[in-house]
Amino acid sequence: MPILSYLKALGRALGDELAADERVCVFGEDIRVGVANVTNGLLKRFGPDRVVDMPISEQAFTSFATGAALAGRRPVLEFQIPSLLFLVFEQIANQAHKFPLMTGGQAAVPVTYLVPSSGSRTGWAGQHSDHPYSLFAHVGVKTVVPATPTDAYGLFRAAIQDDDPVVVFAPAAAMGVREDVDYATLVPVPLGVARVHRPGTDVTVVAVGHLVQTALSVAEELADEISVEVFDPRTLYPFDWTGLAASLDRTGRLVVIDDSNRSCGIGAEVLATAAEQMRLVAPPKRVTRPDGAVLPFALALDQALQPSRDQLLTAVRAVAKGG
Amino acid sequence: MPILSYLKALGRALGDELAADERVCVFGEDIRVGVANVTNGLLKRFGPDRVVDMPISEQAFTSFATGAALAGRRPVLEFQIPSLLFLVFEQIANQAHKFPLMTGGQAAVPVTYLVPSSGSRTGWAGQHSDHPYSLFAHVGVKTVVPATPTDAYGLFRAAIQDDDPVVVFAPAAAMGVREDVDYATLVPVPLGVARVHRPGTDVTVVAVGHLVQTALSVAEELADEISVEVFDPRTLYPFDWTGLAASLDRTGRLVVIDDSNRSCGIGAEVLATAAEQMRLVAPPKRVTRPDGAVLPFALALDQALQPSRDQLLTAVRAVAKGG
Amino acid sequence: MPDAVALYRTIRLIRRFEERAIELVRSGDIVGGVHPYLGQEAIATGVCAALRPDDVITSTHRGHGHVLAKGADPARMMAELAGRVTGLNRGRGGSMHAADFSLGILGANAIVGAAGAIACGAAWAGMLAGSDRVAVTFFGDGAVNQGVLLEAMNLAALRRLPVLFVCENNGYATTMPTAGAVAGTITGRAAAFGIPASTVDGMDVSVVLDAAREAVERARAGAGPTMLECLTYRFDAHHTFEHRVRLRYRDDADVAAGRSRDPMQIQGARLDPDERTRIDVAVETVLDEAVRFALASDHPDPAGALDHLYASGLRARPGVA
Amino acid sequence: MPDAVALYRTIRLIRRFEERAIELVRSGDIVGGVHPYLGQEAIATGVCAALRPDDVITSTHRGHGHVLAKGADPARMMAELAGRVTGLNRGRGGSMHAADFSLGILGANAIVGAAGAIACGAAWAGMLAGSDRVAVTFFGDGAVNQGVLLEAMNLAALRRLPVLFVCENNGYATTMPTAGAVAGTITGRAAAFGIPASTVDGMDVSVVLDAAREAVERARAGAGPTMLECLTYRFDAHHTFEHRVRLRYRDDADVAAGRSRDPMQIQGARLDPDERTRIDVAVETVLDEAVRFALASDHPDPAGALDHLYASGLRARPGVA
Numbered sequence A, B: 001m002p003i004l005s006y007l008k009a010l011g012r013a014l015g016d017e018l019a020a021d022e023r024v025c026v027f028g029e030d031i032r033v034g035v036a037n038v039t040n041g042l043l044k045r046f047g048p049d050r051v052v053d054m055p056i057s058e059q060a061f062t063s064f065a066t067g068a069a070l071a072g073r074r075p076v077l078e079f080q081i082p083s084l085l086f087l088v089f090e091q092i093a094n095q096a097h098k099f100p101l102m103t104g105g106q107a108a109v110p111v112t113y114l115v116p117s118s119g120s121r122t123g124w125a126g127q128h129s130d131h132p133y134s135l136f137a138h139v140g141v142k143t144v145v146p147a148t149p150t151d152a153y154g155l156f157r158a159a160i161q162d163d164d165p166v167v168v169f170a171p172a173a174a175m176g177v178r179e180d181v182d183y184a185t186l187v188p189v190p191l192g193v194a195r196v197h198r199p200g201t202d203v204t205v206v207a208v209g210h211l212v213q214t215a216l217s218v219a220e221e222l223a224d225e226i227s228v229e230v231f232d233p234r235t236l237y238p239f240d241w242t243g244l245a246a247s248l249d250r251t252g253r254l255v256v257i258d259d260s261n262r263s264c265g266i267g268a269e270v271l272a273t274a275a276e277q278m279r280l281v282a283p284p285k286r287v288t289r290p291d292g293a294v295l296p297f298a299l300a301l302d303q304a305l306q307p308s309r310d311q312l313l314t315a316v317r318a319v320a321k322g323g
Numbered sequence C, D: 001m002p003d004a005v006a007l008y009r010t011i012r013l014i015r016r017f018e019e020r021a022i023e024l025v026r027s028g029d030i031v032g033g034v035h036p037y038l039g040q041e042a043i044a045t046g047v048c049a050a051l052r053p054d055d056v057i058t059s060t061h062r063g064h065g066h067v068l069a070k071g072a073d074p075a076r077m078m079a080e081l082a083g084r085v086t087g088l089n090r091g092r093g094g095s096m097h098a099a100d101f102s103l104g105i106l107g108a109n110a111i112v113g114a115a116g117a118i119a120c121g122a123a124w125a126g127m128l129a130g131s132d133r134v135a136v137t138f139f140g141d142g143a144v145n146q147g148v149l150l151e152a153m154n155l156a157a158l159r160r161l162p163v164l165f166v167c168e169n170n171g172y173a174t175t176m177p178t179a180g181a182v183a184g185t186i187t188g189r190a191a192a193f194g195i196p197a198s199t200v201d202g203m204d205v206s207v208v209l210d211a212a213r214e215a216v217e218r219a220r221a222g223a224g225p226t227m228l229e230c231l232t233y234r235f236d237a238h239h240t241f242e243h244r245v246r247l248r249y250r251d252d253a254d255v256a257a258g259r260s261r262d263p264m265q266i267q268g269a270r271l272d273p274d275e276r277t278r279i280d281v282a283v284e285t286v287l288d289e290a291v292r293f294a295l296a297s298d299h300p301d302p303a304g305a306l307d308h309l310y311a312s313g314l315r316a317r318p319g320v321a
Ligand SMILES: Cc1ncc(C[n+]2csc(CCOP(=O)(O)OP(=O)(O)O)c2C)c(N)n1
Pocket: B029, B056, B058, B080, B081, B084, B087, C061, C062, C110, C111, C112, C113, C139, C140, C141, C142, C143, C144, C170, C172, C173, C174, C234, C238
C-alpha cells in the first residue's frame, strides 16, 4: 500500500475539496510556491481565482475570507505561524464566529483556518512556537488537531465541508508521521468524534495531536503493568464527551497530555468535565506545558517546556496507583 | 464614613499612582473627556504628557505602550470594550508578555490594561459583551478581576506597580457596588492572594468578579441549610492555589461561578487543579456561560446565557448532597 | 435612479426613524441605546441611491441610515432595535448588528474599521462569480486609523475589487476631533494604495449621489475601488448615553456651525412644499406603523438563547450541568 | 561620524558574520536556521552610522545586520545564534529575538510589522524625558501591508515622534514579489500620514548614510518622523531552509541582476586595496574568535527553562504536578 505522509494528506485533502466543490478557494502567503508544503501544485491545477496569494495582511485577508464566505464561497486560509492566530483573533472570534447568531441565522461563515506545523518547531523560539488551540475551544470556534495522516485528511475535509469556522492545527511534531493507506479508503472524518487508538481497562490517556504517538508508545511500554486506553479526541471543540464518558466507565482513571499552556488549557477542560460528570476512581492528572510558557530558543530549554514521554509515564503510573 | 463606588475606586487608584510615580502614564480613547468615567479630571491634574488620548489604533497604541515600558515608563491602557482585547491579543500575548524571557531577562514590560465595564453591558449585544479573562490566564498574562471597590482600588494599584503586564477586568455588573470606606485605609492589594469574603464549612464557592455578590447572597439564603464559604480569587493568574487548598481542606466541596465561556474557562482550571491536587469529597460543579457563547441582543436572551443566582443555588445544593 | 422626491423621502425616513428610536430609548423600549445617524442622512441616501438591489453594503455602529437606505423594512428594523422576534435579526443583533442579507445588507458592525475587509471579500466573490455587483463599506473618520481597514484598501486595490470605501467624516470619533487622530489626510490613505479618492459635501444628497454614481460605474466597469470622503456633522450624541451624561467636547459654536447645514432642509428645499408635506405625512404613517409593529411583537423566548450560534446546527453545552 | 573605512568594515563584518552563521547552520551548531542579511548590509550600516549609542533600534526576523551595526558584540551574537548562555539573550532568543538593551537594541522581532509601534513608544518616552534620542525601526517591503505598522506611522506623525522608518525593499516578501503585494507605493504610505519619505539606493552605504543623517537630524530637531525606502536585493535565501528545499520564485536573470550591485564591493572599491585587505583580515580574526567563543560556551541548563519568564520574579507552575 502507498505510504501517506501527514503533509501529503493535508495537500491531498485540500486538492480533493477544491476539485469536489467549486466554492472552495485557498488564501494564504506564499501558497503559489507552497512554502509550507501543503498547497504545492494547486495553483497550476485550479488557477489564480481559486488559489490566491495574499500580502502579509492577515487581519484583512481573514475578514476577506469571512466576506467571501458570506457571499457563498468556502475559503481555506493557510497561516505560516501558529501565533498569527493571535493577530487575527478578533477576526475569527469576534467576527466570523459571531455572524450566525448575531444575524439571527441569516449568515453562515464556512471558513477553515489551517496552521501547518503548529506548536514548537525546533529553534524557532518564542514567537513561533505557541500551540493556541485551547483559546479557540474557549471562544467556541470548532478546533481540530489531527494526529495521523488519515485523520489529517479526513478532518481537514470535514472542516472545509462544515458550515462553521473551523481551525485545523497540524502539529509540527506530527508532520513526520506516515501511514500505509489505501487511497480509496480516505474519507472525511466527522468533527466531534474521538478515536480510541488502543483500548485499555486501567487508565484512559487523552492525548492531543502529535502526543497520541507518545501515548501509544507509553501504553506499549507499560503493557505488562497497566492497561492504557489511548483516547484521541481529534476535535477539541466540540469535544466527544460521550466517548470520553464511555472510556472512563471502563477505566475510571484519567491522564491528559496536551501541548498547550496548563492554565485554562484543553487539559483543564477534560479534567473539569470528567470530575463533574464522569466516573473517576482516582485523582486525574495533566501533563502540559507550564503556565504561561514562552518557549526559549535553545534546544534543551525548548524541549524542557514541552510535555514529555517520561512525564506521561510517571503520571500514568501515579494515577494507576492512586485513589 | 464616605461611600466609595467601584468606578471612583478605579479613578482614585489611577490618580494615586500617577501622583506617586512619574513613570506612570495613561493611554486610551476619549480619556481626556473620561467617557468610561475612570479618567475624569486626570488630564487637568497631570497634563497631556501623562494622559494621552489615542486614535482608534488599539494595536499600535498597545505596542506603543510596550515600547514606552521598555524605555522606562509604566503605562496604563484603557480599553472601551472587552473584545478590543481580541484585537490586541498579538500585542499583549506575543509581544509584551514575551519580552522578558525572549531577551534573557534584559527587558520588563510593566503595562496595565484596564477594561472598565467588562462582560455584558445590557443591550450592547454580541461584540461588546465578552468576558475574556480566561484567555489571559491561558497565555500566562497576569489577570485580575476585582469584586469590590476596595479591591478594585488595591488590585489596580498593585497591577500598575507590578513589573509585568497585567490585565484588569472591571465587570460592568460590579460597577454598582459601593462600600463604606475610610480612604486612609485604601492600599495596594497584592496580586495572587485570594480573599475569603465569608467563611464556611460545607461548600467552597469560588466566585469571580461581580459574581462574588451573587455568591454572598446565595450563601446568606442557604445559611440555615448549608455553610457556604465564598472564595474570591481576585487574581485569576497567578491563582492563589494555596488559599483554595486550605478552603477545600475545610469543606471538601467545590462550586465555581464564572462569567466566561465554559470550555477552557477559569472554572475549568479551578476544577482541574482541585481534582488533581486537593481534597474533594464530592464531584465539583461549574456555573458558567455556555460553550462558545455569543450574547444575543434581546435582554432576556442575554441574561439567559449568563451564570445566574438560581443556577448557583441549585449547584451548591447538589454539591452539598453529592459524594 | 431615484428622483429628488425619492431622495428626500429616504432622508426624511431616516431622520424621523432616528428620532422615533431615541424616543423608544427614553421610554426604555430600546435597551442599550443607539448611535444616532442624525445629520448624516444624505450620505447613506445618496450612496444607496446609486446602488442596485443586488449590490451589498457593510455598515457601522452608527448604521440605521445605511440599513434603511438600502431598503430594509423600517418596521422590522425598529423591531430589531426593540429586541423582538420579528426583528431583522430575530432580536439577536440589535442596533449594532442589524442585517438583511436578502437585501445585500451584510450587517452593521460594532468594531470600528472591521467591516471593510468583509466587504472586499464579498466583492471578490461576486466578481469571480461573473457578476458586476458592487460592495460599499461605510465607516467613520475614526476608522481610518485602524490597521485592518488600511490593509483592506491595499487588498481592494491589488485585486481591483468593485468596492466603494465611504468615509463619513463627521468631525469626531466619539469625543476625539478628526484632526487630533488623523495625521495626514483621509483621502491620502486611499492614495497610498493607488485608490482614487475625493472629498465631497456630505450634506447635499445630490452631490453624494453624483460622486457615488461615478464610483459605482467605475467599479462595475472593472476599474477597481474608489474612496469617497463625505464631510458631514453628527447632529446629536455619539450615543444616547450622552443624553444622560453630558460630555464636554464640542462647544456651542461648533455645534451651531455643524448643524447650520441640514441635509433634510437642503434636499427638502428642492421640493414643492405640498409634495414635501405629503411625504412627511406618509413617512410618519410608516413610522407609526413601525413603532406599533415593533412594540406589539413578541420578545424572543429565552429557551432559544443559543439558537443560530452555529450555522451547522451544533448545539452548545449549557453553562450548567 | 564614521569614515569610508569604518563603513566598509561594518559591511564586511556583517557579510562574513552571515556567511559564518550559514556554515554553523549547515554544521548543525545553529538550530532552526537564519534569515541571511546578505546583500542588504549597506542599509544597517549606513543607518546605524548616523546614530548615537543612546539611540534605539528595533529589528526584524532578518536582523543580524542591524544588531551588529548598532554595535553588538559579534561573539555574543554568534553565541546567541548557537543558543549558548553567553549569548546576548542568554540563549533564550536566538536569531529572531537578538537584543542588547545596553546598546539600544530593543530586539529583533519575529512578527512582520510588529516592531514599529514599539519603536514609537520608546521614542515617545525618550522625547518626554527631555532627550533628543532617536528611534529607528527597520522593516521589509512585506511589512508595509501590516495594519499595525501603518497605525504606528499615524501615531508617529501625530505626535511628531523622533522615529525613522527604514523600509528595506529587497523585492520579495519570502516568495512574493513586492509588486504582487504592495498596491500604490511604499513611500505613499508614509505620505498618507504626512510623513516625508524618499526612496534611495540601498546598495550604496554613503547614499544611505546621507539620507539617514538628514532624517536623524530632523528627528533630533523635533521635526518628527521620516521614512526611507532603501532599494536592495536579498542575495541568498529567504531563510536557510531554502538551502535544502529549492523554491522557484526568482529566476536566474533576476538573481543575477539583483546581485550585480554588491554593497560590499561598492564600498570596498572606495578603499585603498591594502587597507581593504587589512580590514578583511581583521574582520576574519574577530569572527574566528566569535565562532570559537560561541562553540566553546555552555548550553543553558534545562532547569532554568522558565527563568526570566516574569520580570517580577513570579515562578510559573510547571506542566506536571
Ligand atoms: C476598534 C474599536 N475601538 C473602539 C471602539 C469604541 N467606539 C465605538 S464608536 C467609536 C468612535 C468611532 O468614530 P468614527 O469612526 O468617526 O464614527 P462615528 O461614531 O463618528 O460615526 C469608538 C471609539 C470600537 N467600537 N471599536
